[in-house]
Amino acid sequence: MAKRDYYEVLGVARGASADELKKAYRQKAKELHPDRNSSNPDAEAQFKDVNEAYDTLKDDTKRAAYDRYGHAAFEGGMGGGGGRGQGDFASAFSDVFEDLFGDFMGGRGGAGGRSRAQRGSDLRYNLRVTLEEAYAGVQKTINVPASVACASCNGTGAEGGAEPVTCPTCSGMGKVRAQQGFFTVERTCPTCGGMGQIVKNPCRACGGAGRIEKERALSVNIPAGVETGTRIRLAGEGEAGMRGGPTGDLYIFIEVREHPIFQRDGVNLYCRVPVAITAAALGGDIDVPTIDGGRSKVKVPAGSQTGKQMRLRSKGMPALRGGGHGDMLIELAVETPVNLTARQKELLREFEKLSEDNNPEGSSFFTKVKGFWDGMKG
Numbered sequence: 001m002a003k004r005d006y007y008e009v010l011g012v013a014r015g016a017s018a019d020e021l022k023k024a025y026r027q028k029a030k031e032l033h034p035d036r037n038s039s040n041p042d043a044e045a046q047f048k049d050v051n052e053a054y055d056t057l058k059d060d061t062k063r064a065a066y067d068r069y070g071h072a073a074f075e076g077g078m079g080g081g082g083g084r085g086q087g088d089f090a091s092a093f094s095d096v097f098e099d100l101f102g103d104f105m106g107g108r109g110g111a112g113g114r115s116r117a118q119r120g121s122d123l124r125y126n127l128r129v130t131l132e133e134a135y136a137g138v139q140k141t142i143n144v145p146a147s148v149a150c151a152s153c154n155g156t157g158a159e160g161g162a163e164p165v166t167c168p169t170c171s172g173m174g175k176v177r178a179q180q181g182f183f184t185v186e187r188t189c190p191t192c193g194g195m196g197q198i199v200k201n202p203c204r205a206c207g208g209a210g211r212i213e214k215e216r217a218l219s220v221n222i223p224a225g226v227e228t229g230t231r232i233r234l235a236g237e238g239e240a241g242m243r244g245g246p247t248g249d250l251y252i253f254i255e256v257r258e259h260p261i262f263q264r265d266g267v268n269l270y271c272r273v274p275v276a277i278t279a280a281a282l283g284g285d286i287d288v289p290t291i292d293g294g295r296s297k298v299k300v301p302a303g304s305q306t307g308k309q310m311r312l313r314s315k316g317m318p319a320l321r322g323g324g325h326g327d328m329l330i331e332l333a334v335e336t337p338v339n340l341t342a343r344q345k346e347l348l349r350e351f352e353k354l355s356e357d358n359n360p361e362g363s364s365f366f367t368k369v370k371g372f373w374d375g376m377k378g
Contacts, residue, residue: 003071004049006052006053006056006057006066007053007057009028009049009050009052009053010024010025010028010050010053010054010057011024011028012024014067018058021054021057021058022054022058025050025051025053025054025058028050029047029050029051032046032047032050033047034047118195118241118245119241119245119246119247119248120147120211120238120239120240120241120245120246120247120248121238121239121248122238122239122248122249122250122251123144123146123237123238123239123248123249123250123251124250124251124253125142125144125250125251125252125253126252126253126255127140127142127220127222127252127253127254127255128254128255128256128257129222129226129254129255129256129257130256130257130259131256131257131259131262131264131291132291132293133222134222134224134225134226134227134254134256134317135224135225135291135292135317135318136224136292137221137222137223137224137225138222139219139220139221139222140219140220140222141217141218141219141220142217142218142220142252143215143216143217143218144215144216144217144218144237144250145213145214145215145216146213146214146215146216146238146239146240146250147211147212147213147214147239147240148211148212148214148216148240149210149211149240149241149247150203150205150206150209150210150211150212151205152203152204152205152206153203153205153206153210155210155211155240155241156199156203156210157199157202157203157206157208157209157210158199158200158201158202158203158208159201159202159203159204160201162200162201164195164197164198164199164200165197165198165199165200166196166197166198167189167191167192167195167196167197167198168191168198169189169190169191169192170189170191170192170196172196172197173189173196174188174189174192174194174195174196175187175188175189175194176188176189176190210240210241211239211240211241218234218237218250220232220234220252222254223320224318224320225267225317225318225319225320225321226254226256226320227254227256227264227266227317227320228254228255228256229253229254230253230254230320231251231252231253231254232251232252232254233249233250233251233252234249234250234251234252235249236248236249237249237250238250261289262291262328264317266317266326267316267317267318267319267325267326268316268317268326268327268328268329269291269315269316269317269326269327269328269329270328270329270331271288271289271328271329271330271331272331272333273286273288273298273330273331273332273333274333274334274335275300275304275332275333275334275335276335276337277334277335277336277337279300280300280303280304280305280332280334281302281303282302283299283300283301283302283303283304284299284300285297285298285299285300286298286300288312288330290312290315290328291315291316291317291328296312296315298310298312298330300332304332304334305332305334305361306332306333306334307331307332307333308331308332309329309330309331309332310329310330310332311327311328311329311330312327312328312329312330313327314326314327315327315328316328
């Protein structure tokens with residue numbers, strides 16, 4: 001029986017790109033995989049035809065020969081599709097098997113898996129600072145528990161600093177393959193754990209890992225203007241790598257504590273200041289605190305109401321990366337006196353009689369209320 005055209009098998013045009021070939025192959029392989037077509041006796045043969053076609057067309061040299069001579073290009077032991085053995089088929093199929101079935105194969109080894117050295121993990125440290133420290137900037141000393149390179153073996157994991165040797169099980173690949181039917185399953189090498197090398201005489205101090213657990217004291221500069229969520233990266237201050245691999249990084253996440261006086265909104269600060277009813281009515285000067293530890297004099301206009309805001313320019317927080325300071329907003333809270341004496345009550349009643357026209361907001365409100373009630377009656 002004559003062989004079908006490889007492009008026809010994959011369902012692509014002769015001018016298809018490499019990406020189009022791969023996409024078509026993946027789709028056909030999924031459709032015709034024998035495990036998904038147990039009721040179709042021809043599925044395995046069709047599946048092999050798809051792999052044979054893709055194995056030829058994905059190779060530029062083979063594809064050029066096929067485009068010029070067709071199947072005759074590979075007859076007589078010239079390589080390619082016709083006389084390929086089981087091992088060649090498994091090799092071709094392994095190129096996209098991981099894409100089709102995800103983690104079933106355990107993933108490819110890759111360059112990292114075959115190397116004895118592995119980068120150390122990144123570390124996270126949560127650091128709380130006060131609002132005053134966030135305003136001015138501060139230097140903090142923190143203790144970080146982490147893995148550091150073993151001094152006894154210089155991070156190699158071998159006693160005396162000797163170099164590890166190639167793993168005899170996987171020959172340094174970090175992966176082992178097992179033939180199952182018509183395809184190959186690849187798994188992490190059980191002897192070296194994917195490292196590709198083993199330590200014949202492990203270091204007694206670190207047990208062959210090349211690193212030990214130790215707490216380190218680090219000095220960290222916290223810049224002015226940080227806020228909750230700010231992240232500071234210290235390169236090379238994370239965990240040591242395995243067997244001489246590069247060190248990870250340390251990430252410091254800032255949390256600014258709540259302040260009893262100031263509330264923060266970006267670079268601006270808010271401060272709610274209580275004022276006596278007499279000061280609000282008559283007006284006057286009050287002293288308010290500032291985040292730098294100083295004080296500012298603020299003039300309260302006569303007749304001020306609760307909620308009135310006044311702005312102090314450049315008295316807020318500094319911008320983290322320069323650009324000046326924010327503002328501080330003062331919000332007045334007019335305070336009603338309590339625990340009045342008899343004389344104070346008498347004076348307030350007298351004041352009440354004399355102040356019928358001195359409450360514009362109240363007069364306006366009750367005028368609206370009266371109109372509302374009259375409307376409901378109508």
